[in-house]
Amino acid sequence: MFTGIIQALGHIECVLTHGDDIRLRIHSGDLDMDSVQQGDSIAVSGVCLTAVGIEEGGFWADVSAETLSLTGIKHLKAGSLVNLEKALTLASPLGGHLVSGHVDGVGSILKRWDDGRSVRFEIQAPEGLAKYIAQKGSICIDGISLTVNAVKGAVFTINIVPHTLEATTMSAFKAGRQVNLEVDLIARYLERLMLGENAAKASASPLDKVFLAKHGFMGRENS
Numbered sequence: 001m002f003t004g005i006i007q008a009l010g011h012i013e014c015v016l017t018h019g020d021d022i023r024l025r026i027h028s029g030d031l032d033m034d035s036v037q038q039g040d041s042i043a044v045s046g047v048c049l050t051a052v053g054i055e056e057g058g059f060w061a062d063v064s065a066e067t068l069s070l071t072g073i074k075h076l077k078a079g080s081l082v083n084l085e086k087a088l089t090l091a092s093p094l095g096g097h098l099v100s101g102h103v104d105g106v107g108s109i110l111k112r113w114d115d116g117r118s119v120r121f122e123i124q125a126p127e128g129l130a131k132y133i134a135q136k137g138s139i140c141i142d143g144i145s146l147t148v149n150a151v152k153g154a155v156f157t158i159n160i161v162p163h164t165l166e167a168t169t170m171s172a173f174k175a176g177r178q179v180n181l182e183v184d185l186i187a188r189y190l191e192r193l194m195l196g197e198n199a200a201k202a203s204a205s206p207l208d209k210v211f212l213a214k215h216g217f218m219g220r221e222n223s
Contacts, residue, residue, distance in 0.1 A: 001088045002043045004138075004145025006095035006168045007031055010044075012080045020065035024049075024076070027058040031084045041101065043085040045169065046143035046180040047071050048101025055111060069105045072142075072178045081169045083143040096145025097138040103180045104188075105129050107141070109173055110155065119160045119209060120149075124183055130154040131191075132183035140182035144168050 008031035016023040026044060033054065034187045036042070041049050042059065047067060053060035068074045076082070088094075105126040112121050123141070125133060133139060133156050137148050144164065165171045173179070192199055 001096055002048070002085050002099040002101055002143070003088055003092065004085070004099045004140050004143065006083045006085055006144055008084045009167070009169065010058070010082050010084045011084065012076050012078055014078055015076065018062075021068065022063050023052075024061050024063060024073075026082065026084075028063060028084060029055055031086070032069060033055045033059070036086065041087045043083070043087075043099070043101045043143045044139055045072070045076075046099075046101065046182060047073055070106075072106050072180050075178065081172065083168050097140075099140045099143070099145060099182060100184060100185055101143075102182065104132075104183050105181050106178050107181045107183060109175050109177045109179065112174055115150045115159065116144065117162050118156055119165060119170075120171075122155060122157050123179070123181075125154045125156065127154045129181060129183055132187040134187075137187075138179075142169060143178050144170065 008029040010031060011027050013025040015029040016025075024044075031042075036051060036054060036059070038051060038054055038196055041048050042051055042061070044061065047063075049061035049063065050061040052062055060120055070193050105128065107123045107125045110124050112119060114120075130151075130153060132150050133154075135148055135151050139146055139148055139158075140157070141158070146158050146160075146164075148156050149159050158186070160170055169172040
């Protein structure tokens with residue numbers, strides 16, 4: 001588990017291809033590696049990776065074909081900047097929100113514009129994630145815990161203060177860039193819970209307007 005509060009900026013030093021998967025050598029930048037041991041989890045731009053080797057100034061991590069297919073890690077190359085966060089401990093302050101490091105989908109930056117000293121971004125999420133994104137709710141973008149300012153369909157906007165721009169990879173974000181998205185895990189579990197006993201059925205109905213109306217959560221639509 002993580003908090004979405006970035007602890008350091010690192011960069012990819014090399015990418016080794018092994019069949020359909022890869023191994024990354026990640027320079028850890030200012031990340032405190034004193035307590036990190038082989039086998040520990042580190043979030044790399046929002047993707048939970050296992051440190052398979054610890055070396056001075058960085059670590060190695062394997063990335064499976066499954067992870068490559070579902071995240072933006074496939075676009076990383078030597079020199080790419082990445083957000084880094086060590087796994088949450090019971091003694092860690094929860095400054096962001098609970099983040100699993102399991103990416104739900106890849107979004108795309110649509111627009112970027114200045115708003116005073118802050119910067120706003122408009123982001124297109126995959127349609128299947130739209131139901132989990134709520135105004136003033138939490139979302140994790142490339143490992144960064146952020147608040148959704150507005151949402152319309154599968155498009156949402158966020159407001160980034162100067163500190164976050166300086167301390168993360170967001171300073172380099174521009175239209176067209178793809179980003180890792182992780183929705184609030186409470187929303188995901190709530191959806192599953194609301195299916196009740198139907199969750200055990202392979203043909204369980206999706207949590208849509210018809211389901212909600214049938215179970216009294218909203219008025220039935222006119223036929």
